[in-house]
Amino acid sequence: MIRKRESLYYGDYLKIDDLTSLQVTESSKVGNDAHDETLFIIVHQVYELWFKQILHEINSICAYLSTDKLKDQDLAVCNDRLKRIVEIQHILLQQLQVMETMKPMDFLEFRDLLTPASGFQSVQFRQVELLLGFKLDSSMKGPVLGRLSENDQKIITETSNKTSLFDLVEKWLIRMPYCHNSQYDFWQEYSKSVQKMLAKDKQIISDNHLLSAEEIKFELSNLTLTSQSFEVLFDSEKYESQSKRRLGQNAMLNALFIFIYREQPKLAQAFNFLNSLIELDANFTTWRHRHALMAHRMLGSKIGTGGSSGHEYLKRSAEKRQIFTDLYDISSFLIPRSCLPEFPETLEN
Secondary structure, three states, X not given: OXXXXXXXXXXXXXXXXXXXXXXXXXXXXXXXXXXXXXXXXHHHHHHHHHHHHHHHHHHHHHHHHOXXXXXXXXXHHHHHHHHHHHHHHHHHHHHHHHHOOOOXXXXXXXXXXXXXXXXXXXXXXHHHHHHHOOOOOHHHHHHXXXXXXXXXXXXXXXXXXOOOHHHHHHHHHHOOOOOOEOOEOHHHHHHHHHHHHHHHXXXXXXXXXXXXXXXXXXXXXXXXXXXXXXXXXXXXXXXXXXXXXXXXXXXXXXHHHHHHOOOOHHHHHHHHHHHHHHHHHHHHHHHHXXXXXXXXXXXXXXXXXXXXXXXXXXXXXXXXXXXXXXXXHHHHHOOOHHHOOOOOHHXXX
C-alpha cells in the first residue's frame, strides 16, 4: 500500500524561517547595530554551507577510490563530482567580491566584538584540507587544535586519521599498468626520446649567436639540471633517495603516462580526473591569496580576530597548503608530441 504523502511547502522543506533567524549580530546586543555585520555573518554562513557540500563530494569520491578496481563509469562519476567542487570554488571566490563591498571602517564598527572567534576555527574547512591530503604534523597540532573547542578537536583528530584523497589517488595511480609490462618497456623508449630532445636543446643553445659565452654557460647548466631531474625520475634508487615528492615513483610515472597520452580515449577520463585535482588545488590557493589580500585591505598590519598575524598568516598559509604539487610538476617531464614513442598496442584495446 502506497502511503499518501502530505503536500510539501517550500519554506518548510528548506527551513527558511530557521535559516533567516540565524543572523544574530553581536553589535545589536550592545545597542550599536553595525549595518555590515549582517553581510559578514551571511557570507560566512554561506561559506560553511558550501564547505558542507564540498565535504559531501570529497567523501563520495574517496568511497569510489577505496575500491580495489575503479570502473570507468565510477571514474566518470568522480570526475563529475570533482568538477562540481571546482564550480563551487568559483562561487567562493565571487563571494569575496561581495565581502569587499564592506569598507574597512565599517568592519571596525564590529570587529572587536568578534574576538577571539576567527575563520581559523572553521572546522569544516580544516576537514576539507585534511581529507584532500594536507598533513597535520606534530608541530602544527598545538597551534591548530589549541584554538578549537574540545568537541571540534576530536572531529579534527578523527578526520586527520582518515585516508585522504591524495593517498587514495596515489594508490589508484600505482595500480595502473603503465610502469611495468612484460610485453614492452615503454620508459626505455621514452628515455631515448628525452635524450634526443636534450641533445637538440644543447645544440640550439650552443649555436645561438645572440647569447654571450656566460649566457650559454648558464643555459647549459640549467639544461644539465633538467637532464638530472629526468635521471631521478627514471631511476628508482635515485628517486627514493633524492626526490622530495610525495608521490612515489610508480605513481608519478603513471601520472606522466596519462598526461602524455591524454588524447587516447582509454586515458581521457583519467586525465580529466588528474587535471581537475590540479584545478581544485589551484582554486583553493587562489582563494587563500585573495583572502589574504582582503584581510590586508581590511586590517592593514593589525592582527586578526583570532590572534594571528592577519594577512601575513593567510599569505604564508596559501604557499604551504598546496597538496597536488607533484601533478603540477609533470609538465617538467613532457616532451614534444612529435618525439613521443608510439602508444603501446597492448593498451589500445
